[in-house]
Amino acid sequence: MYDSLLVDSSKEEFEEYFHQLTSTGECFGLRVADAGVDDRGCERGKGLFATRDFNPGDVVLIEPPLVAAQHTSNKQHAAVCSMWQTQALEAGSPESFSPGFSASTTPASVPPSEGFPMPETVKCSGGCGELYCSSSCAQAAWSAHHCLLCDGPRQGEDQNLSALHEFKSHADSTNDIFHVAAQVVASTALLADKERVAVEDEGGSGGQWWWWELPGDPKSDAALLKAWTRYRVGWKRIWWECVALPDDVDPEDEPVFRGQMQSLAQRSLELLSAALPQCAERYPALFSLDVYGSIIGLFELNNLALVVASPVEDYFIHISDLPSGPDKDAADAVTQPLLDALDTDYDIPCEGTGYYAIQACVNHSCGPNTHAFKRDQDVDGRAVLLAKTAIAAGEEITISYVNEEEGLKARRAALADYGFLCRCERCISDDLKRKAKQAKLKKKSGKKPA
Numbered sequence: 001m002y003d004s005l006l007v008d009s010s011k012e013e014f015e016e017y018f019h020q021l022t023s024t025g026e027c028f029g030l031r032v033a034d035a036g037v038d039d040r041g042c043e044r045g046k047g048l049f050a051t052r053d054f055n056p057g058d059v060v061l062i063e064p065p066l067v068a069a070q071h072t073s074n075k076q077h078a079a080v081c082s083m084w085q086t087q088a089l090e091a092g093s094p095e096s097f098s099p100g101f102s103a104s105t106t107p108a109s110v111p112p113s114e115g116f117p118m119p120e121t122v123k124c125s126g127g128c129g130e131l132y133c134s135s136s137c138a139q140a141a142w143s144a145h146h147c148l149l150c151d152g153p154r155q156g157e158d159q160n161l162s163a164l165h166e167f168k169s170h171a172d173s174t175n176d177i178f179h180v181a182a183q184v185v186a187s188t189a190l191l192a193d194k195e196r197v198a199v200e201d202e203g204g205s206g207g208q209w210w211w212w213e214l215p216g217d218p219k220s221d222a223a224l225l226k227a228w229t230r231y232r233v234g235w236k237r238i239w240w241e242c243v244a245l246p247d248d249v250d251p252e253d254e255p256v257f258r259g260q261m262q263s264l265a266q267r268s269l270e271l272l273s274a275a276l277p278q279c280a281e282r283y284p285a286l287f288s289l290d291v292y293g294s295i296i297g298l299f300e301l302n303n304l305a306l307v308v309a310s311p312v313e314d315y316f317i318h319i320s321d322l323p324s325g326p327d328k329d330a331a332d333a334v335t336q337p338l339l340d341a342l343d344t345d346y347d348i349p350c351e352g353t354g355y356y357a358i359q360a361c362v363n364h365s366c367g368p369n370t371h372a373f374k375r376d377q378d379v380d381g382r383a384v385l386l387a388k389t390a391i392a393a394g395e396e397i398t399i400s401y402v403n404e405e406e407g408l409k410a411r412r413a414a415l416a417d418y419g420f421l422c423r424c425e426r427c428i429s430d431d432l433k434r435k436a437k438q439a440k441l442k443k444k445s446g447k448k449p450a
């Protein structure tokens, strides 16, 4: 069964899946289709295409993530910084804030902050301490995957709490991509349960389905396959096989390097399986090492960095943009010492990573026609693609996976992890220039050009 989870989707399957997504999302004028081959005949997989014209600056795509997580290091840093930032704003005086700040300190209000209420954070109802930007966000995460991954006192019956703690601290100390991989596993298991109940209901059983007595039975397999569609249609390879060998690893040590990655994933999966024993029993294929490796590989090849600006920064920018005059002077007198004390921590954004189904279909170009860019109003975790140039109906939508400012060599090195050689117009032209330069140098030195 686990082989079926590793098979790439057929053209019909991905077209049907993405047709539904692109016709119900916030954007229109998009289609996912086969992107054909490059000038050397190499397959480019699927791609995103415009079905209408876009002007420069238009929003081409706005899409919520299927799964996403804040980086562990940023979570810890941002937690401290946001506490300091909030203390600074509440206390209005740099002397009065410190990690030991007490609520009894009399807060003096900062001017004029009425237009900048701090976003209300909502705590996970399971009591694990996870914070969300709204109750709808908390509820959505709970029903999608967090009801299985919450390690607070109010977790459900499906978890082994100590193994869950161990899984989380292993991910924190090794690679926080395992947190997102766990979201994929948990959400797929929950979706498969729903599919299974729906099938049973259609059969007239009234939902009387005792799945825990039927590990890996054909109905569970069929439900799992259906639930897996959203990840089967994603471009993926097994993590320890697809990652490019880093420059500092001797090619002779490649098998050891890949073996270490595999062992790391295996340990993470063992902990996750122990943490969710009933799911692992019900859907053994979902908990197989190659499937887990392909989930992590999916992230390597498709993930989008997620940055949500600090609302505290907006406040400081607002003060700095006030027109000159007594109001601005009074505000600056309060905020400048706070800014000095916060130093570079004043604008720490929330940073993480997310997987977006449609955005993940966008192929790379070193001269792309869109870029991922959040406008002032985009203050949540959705991906936003804006048109950089005019895009005509029928044209392929592209973004740059790497820093476009770099030269050909650096761009190629950065793209190595994605496993393809870019043959966009710019790369072809840069490559011709490079070859002409090499030939000139060889001619000068008397050698025949290669």
Ligand SMILES: C[S@@+](CC[C@H](N)C(=O)[O-])C[C@H]1O[C@@H](n2cnc3c(N)ncnc32)[C@H](O)[C@@H]1O
Residues within 6 Å of the ligand: 035, 038, 043, 044, 045, 046, 047, 233, 234, 235, 301, 302, 359, 360, 361, 362, 363, 364, 365, 418, 419, 420, 421, 422, 423, 424
């Ligand atoms: C984020 S996915 C893009 C969608 C992908 N083509 C698919 O079939 O789902 C990234 C992968 O697409 C392929 N790809 C992206 N841009 C490409 C390009 N310019 N030329 C060839 N392959 C490309 C590479 O295999 C890369 O690892």
